[in-house]
Amino acid sequence: MVKMGEFWATLGSVIASLMFVRAILKEYFPYQLWGYIEKYSHKLVRFVYPYIEITFPEFTDERLKRSEIFSAIQTYLSANDSVRTRASRFKADVVKDSKSIVLSMDDKEEVTDEFKGVKVWWVLGKNTPKRDFSFSFYPAADEKRFYKLTFHKSHRDLITGSYISHVLDEGKATTVRNRQRKLYSNNPSKNWHGWKATKWSHVHFEHPATFDTLAMERKKKEDIKKDLKKFSESKEYYKKIGKAWKRGYLLYGPPGTGKSTMVAAMANFLNYDIYDLELTTVQDNTELRTLLIETSSKSIIVIEDIDCSLDLTGQREKKKEKDDEEEETDPIKKKQKEMEKERDKSSKVTLSGLLNFIDGLWSACGGERIIVFTTNFVDKLDPALIRRGRMDKRIEMSYCSFEAFKVLAKNYLNIEWHELYAEIERMLAETDMTPADVAENLMPKSDEENAESCLKNLIEALEVAKEEARKKAEEEVRLKAEKEKKEKEKSAEENVNKEEETSGNKDKEFGSIDHKEGKIVEN
Secondary structure, three states: OHHHHHHHHHHHHHHHHHHHHHHHHHHHOOHHHHHHHHHHHHHHHHHHOOEEEEEEEOEOOOOOOEOHHHHHHHHHHHHOHHHHOOOOOEEEEOOOOEOOOEEEEOOOOEEEEEEOOEEEEEEEEEEOOOOOOOOOOOOOOOOEEEEEEEEEHHHHHHHHHHHHHHHHHHHHHHHHHHEOOEEEEEOOHHHOOOOOOOOEEEEEOOOOOOOOOOOOOHHHHHHHHHHHHHHHOOHHHHHHHOOOOEEEEEEEOOOOOOHHHHHHHHHHHHOOEEEEOOHHHOOOHHHHHHHHHOOOOOEEEEEOOHHHHOOOEOOHHHHHHHHHHHHHHOHHHHHHHHHHHHHHHHOOOOHHHHHHHHHOHHHHOOOOEEEEEEEOOHHHEOOOOOOOOOOOEEEEOOOOOHHHHHHHHHHHHOOOOOOOHHHHHHHHHHOOOOHHHHHHHHOOOOOOOOHHHHHHHHHHHHHHHHHHHHHHHHHHHHHHHHHHHHHHHHHHHHHHHHHHHHHHHHHHHHHHHHHHOOOOOOO
């Protein structure tokens, strides 16, 4: 026992002496000489110490920007069950943009991980900065954490190559799966500058639409889902063919056919953010490019009702004279024209600028983006805007079919079949009604209404719609007949005037000839 006490006393004296010598050397030896001492001491340690250590700091620069690598490692270690079970102390964090609380390693906690049979050690450390009593406008530096990875030097290539890439990829993928998705809207450029000013403002995206609840034929939905999945997994393919990793979708059809709901279902299926781009607030093409740069990957950029957003439709010059004639007789079109002129004054985004936004050089900034245009009138769009390569997939959002009706009936009434289905199928084949109108009639208005009463309401609405469509068709036929009659009368009148004019010219011609002959002829 006495010998053990003497050992510890001797060891303590040796350590104290070494610390004293180190302090003296550091204080009185020249800086260059002390540098050589540290250099060769580190070589000596590396010679006898067979492990390599890599440090990943939490912050990357003086502005205290959090490192994406640190966040990815934190997420990987927190989500990896085999790693997490080896830890005994955790810290609960609310990670930005995450849906739930994340349990991470506590300070100075060490865990082990295995990769292809190789064992590594992770430890969460912390650096406490020295106190600085000098005056500064900036707040004092906080404690800075770091992850330290330790592994045997014989596995250097495996760990520094494959393992670290594996950790970062898994961490980022987990972050994407767990993040709170957002719905963005572009701010006017006058609000881009100033304290905490941003080009995009956002809210949490919590739209419940999915492809299961979307009123559309099953085969068509499966085709769209297959296309989306293939796109999201084709990073290497796009790189191989030399194209930007993006895809264009054109959704067209009458109002109320579910174009916006389709966008929400696509976002929920892919777990993407949505950027709702309002073109009328964008001043010029430069601002449009700036907004594109500010969007993130794994996102859907939507321009709704693009035929109404700006004067980007084709054949404008060809229709200009006809539109001017209609303005004089139609006050509604005249008002619309005035609104378009006022809108065009506030925005100088051109068709060329929009095309470059879609598939020009700037479209390659970032990756994994989907660009969606929606329109009620596809024929109004310029062919250059929707050609193949820009809008890769065109999806017609049509009136409600019987198969789409069954999806809505299951959603709203929780039924698979009813005896009234046969009548509804027959009427849907004869009458055009949008899914939005069908859903409105299927929604119970009170607690007394049941599935049968809602289906009867739909049948009545279909009968009314059928009658209105018949009257509208008759009215169109009548107006067309009146128009043709007026055109015929106008044409006949023009022919009569033309004949009279021709006859008058002939009489004048004969009169001049007679005058040359010396005869007086009264015309």
